[in-house]
Every structure is written in C-alpha cells, then in structure tokens.
Amino acid sequence: MPALKSGLLAFSAALVLAAGSVQADVKWNDEPFDQVLARAKQENKYVFIDFYATWCGPCKRLDEKVYPDATVSGLLNSMVSVKYDAEKEPWLPIAKKYKVNKYPTLLVLDPNGQEVDRHIGYLDPEPFVATIEGYRNGIATTAALTAQIKETPDDLDLLYKLGMKHADAGRSVDAATVLGKAMELDPKDTKGRNAEMLYALGEANYTDNRFAEAKPCYEKLVTEYPNSDLKSASYKRLATTQYKLGEKFAAVDTYWKSLEGKEEDPSALNGFAWFCAQRKIGLDRALPAADKAAKLSNRDPGILDTLAEVYLAMGDYGNAIKIGEEAAARDPNDSYLKDQVEKYKKAKVEAEQARR
Numbered sequence: 001m002p003a004l005k006s007g008l009l010a011f012s013a014a015l016v017l018a019a020g021s022v023q024a025d026v027k028w029n030d031e032p033f034d035q036v037l038a039r040a041k042q043e044n045k046y047v048f049i050d051f052y053a054t055w056c057g058p059c060k061r062l063d064e065k066v067y068p069d070a071t072v073s074g075l076l077n078s079m080v081s082v083k084y085d086a087e088k089e090p091w092l093p094i095a096k097k098y099k100v101n102k103y104p105t106l107l108v109l110d111p112n113g114q115e116v117d118r119h120i121g122y123l124d125p126e127p128f129v130a131t132i133e134g135y136r137n138g139i140a141t142t143a144a145l146t147a148q149i150k151e152t153p154d155d156l157d158l159l160y161k162l163g164m165k166h167a168d169a170g171r172s173v174d175a176a177t178v179l180g181k182a183m184e185l186d187p188k189d190t191k192g193r194n195a196e197m198l199y200a201l202g203e204a205n206y207t208d209n210r211f212a213e214a215k216p217c218y219e220k221l222v223t224e225y226p227n228s229d230l231k232s233a234s235y236k237r238l239a240t241t242q243y244k245l246g247e248k249f250a251a252v253d254t255y256w257k258s259l260e261g262k263e264e265d266p267s268a269l270n271g272f273a274w275f276c277a278q279r280k281i282g283l284d285r286a287l288p289a290a291d292k293a294a295k296l297s298n299r300d301p302g303i304l305d306t307l308a309e310v311y312l313a314m315g316d317y318g319n320a321i322k323i324g325e326e327a328a329a330r331d332p333n334d335s336y337l338k339d340q341v342e343k344y345k346k347a348k349v350e351a352e353q354a355r356r
Contacts, residue, residue: 024069024070024074026067028081028082028083029080029081029082032090033082037113043080043111045079046079047108047110047111048076048080048107049098049107050084051086051095051100051103051104052085052104054085058103058121059103062122062123066122071129072128075129076132098115099207099208101207105120106119106120116136117140117142118168118169119131142162142169159185162178163178163182164179164200167204171204172205172213175200179201195225195228198220198225199233202217203237214237218237235257238254239254243279243281248279252281252285258272266300270297272285272289273286277306277309277312283313283314286310301330301331304324304330305327308320308323308324311323312343317344317347317351321341321345321348324337
C-alpha cells in the first residue's frame with residue numbers, strides 16, 4: 001500500500017523531531033469501535049488496541065512509564081489508537097471477539113480491520129516501539145513466520161515462535177498443529193521449551209472452550225515435567241478445566257496439589273479458598289485454608305474478603321458480615337470492601353425471607 005509506506009516514512013521523520021522532547025500525550029480515540037475501524041480504513045491507518053484491566057500492574061506501568069514517552073506517543077498517534085478495559089462494558093464483547101484473557105494485550109490491526117499481531121505483557125519504550133513498528137512492517141508477525149516455515153518446515157525455533165503466537169491469539173487448532181510438531185521433533189526437550197508449549201497449548205484450548213483438549217496438556221505437563229516452574233500454575237488450570245468438565249471433587253484435589261511447598265504461603269492458601277468459594281465446592285477445606293491465610297497475613301483485608309466469601313458460600317451470613325466488616329474497617333478507602341458487606345447483608349435478608 002503506497003499510502004502506508006509514505007505514512008511510515010513520515011513516522012520515521014517524526015521520531016527524529018520527537019527525540020529532543022521528553023514527554024508527549026497519546027491521543028486515544030474514544031469513538032465506538034465500528035467507527036474506529038471505519039476511520040482506520042478511510043485514513044488508511046493501522047489500529048492499536050491496549051486491552052487492560054484496572055487491577056493489572058503491568059497495565060498501569062504502561063500508562064506511567066511508556067505512553068508518556070515522546071517516541072511511543074508519536075508512533076501511536078500515527079495510528080488509530082484506543083484503550084479498552086477488557087472486563088467491562090462496552091468493551092467486553094470486543095475483548096471476547098479477539099479472545100483476550102491476559103493483560104495487557106497489545107493488538108495491532110491493519111487498515112481493513114484484520115489482526116496483524118499481538119504482544120502480551122509489558123514493554124519498555126524502546127522495545128515497545130520496535131515491536132509495534134515491526135508489526136506494521138511485517139517483521140516477526142504470524143504471517144512472516146508462516147512464510148519462513150514453508151522454507152524450513154522443521155526449524156524448531158520458528159515452530160516455537162509461530163506456535164506460541166497462535167496460542168496467545170487463542171487459535172487452538174493452529175497452535176496444536178504447530179506446537180505438536182515442535183514437541184514431536186524434540187521429544188527429549190533439548191530446547192527446554194516443551195513444558196512452556198504444553199501450557200500455552202492448554203491455554204489456547206481453554207480460551208477456545210475446548211476443555212477436553214486442554215485437560216491432557218496440563219496433565220502431561222505436571223506428570224512429565226514435574227520440575228517445571230509452570231507446575232503449580234498447571235495444577236490450578238487443570239483444576240479449573242476439571243470443574244468445567246463437571247469433575248468437581250477432582251478439581252478440589254487438583255487445586256490443592258498446587259499448594260505443595262506453599263503450605264505456609266498466605267497468597268497460595270487464599271487462592272485455593274477463593275477457587276472453592278466462587279464455585280461452592282470443597283468448602284470444608286476452604287474454610288481452614290482461608291482462616292490460616294488470614295492469620296499468616298496479619299488479617300490482610302483482601303484475604304479477609306476471601307474468608308468472608310467462604311462463609312457466604314457456606315450460608316453462614318453472620319460470619320460473612322462480621323469478617324467483611326473487619327476487612328472494610330482495615331481498608332476504609334476501598335469501596336469494593338464496603339460493597340461486599342452490603343452484599344452479605346442482602347444475602348442474609350433474602351435467605352431469611354426464603355425461609356418464611
């Protein structure tokens with residue numbers, strides 16, 4: 001596209017001008033998404049989407065450290081750039097459309113609205129520009145890697161890179177084809193990446209709601225790669241997958257295995273208790289875990305909130321309110337904790353009315 005090439009040259013010139021400045025503002029577009037796509041097509045520009053979540057630390061660092069950078073803002077202002085909270089309306093359907101479930105997800109679309117590529121996670125200003133500008137120039141994209149593999153179909157590094165891109169984008173069938181081949185070509189795991197690929201493939205299947213296909217990926221990882229750093233995460237994801245498949249009792253046992261070596265870790269215990277409370281399973285084990293986590297954390301408000309949720313799931317509204325009020329008192333500026341107390345009180349009233 002000639003107009004695009006001239007636009008890229010203009011951006012390169014803009015970088016030289018921006019080099020003398022320290023900060024600049026990204027002009028985020030606030031139009032509805034269909035109008036964003038229409039504008040990109042009309043103006044022959046790429047689209048940049050930052051999918052974030054309000055609780056995401058790396059997302060906040062992008063706002064604080066990266067977007068104020070003059071070179072970064074110059075790049076993004078040469079595109080149609082938008083920021084979407086992937087967990088809230090009206091952006092939630094857009095996040096689901098692009099199978100976004102990790103934050104931040106930085107997505108680049110071409111002027112016709114087709115995905116060029118995505119990066120998951122934080123990037124400092126210099127690699128941020130190199131990555132996003134590279135995507136616009138067709139460097140290290142899914143399409144570029146696919147073309148390279150046609151020339152060298154058994155290249156383990158290329159297969160790994162392409163397979164992980166398919167997995168990150170939730171293209172589970174493509175990921176299975178490419179990552180499966182990579183693992184078949186390296187059965188002894190000489191590259192030390194098979195556990196990572198298994199986990200990524202499990203995640204791709206999970207994102208695609210292919211839970212029966214996701215389950216053996218996590219099972220194989222914890223069985224064949226017990227020393228992997230992904231072992232604990234795999235047990236957690238396997239538990240969630242089992243729950244999705246209706247295997248509720250197995251899910252509790254499996255999640256518990258993720259606590260191996262972390263029996264005194266309040267965060268790990270809290271995660272187990274929260275998993276059970278939100279699904280109303282294994283509550284006899286969730287309660288002592290949450291109580292222990294609260295003690296180990298010196299009554300941390302967030303962990304007290306989990307303990308209150310366990311009581312709520314058990315139908316013990318009195319203790320849920322009591323613990324919820326303690327959590328809110330420990331962090332009086334947290335509106336979420338205050339809302340939680342009101343939720344518990346409402347649940348108690350509704351339960352009493354139902355018994356009448």
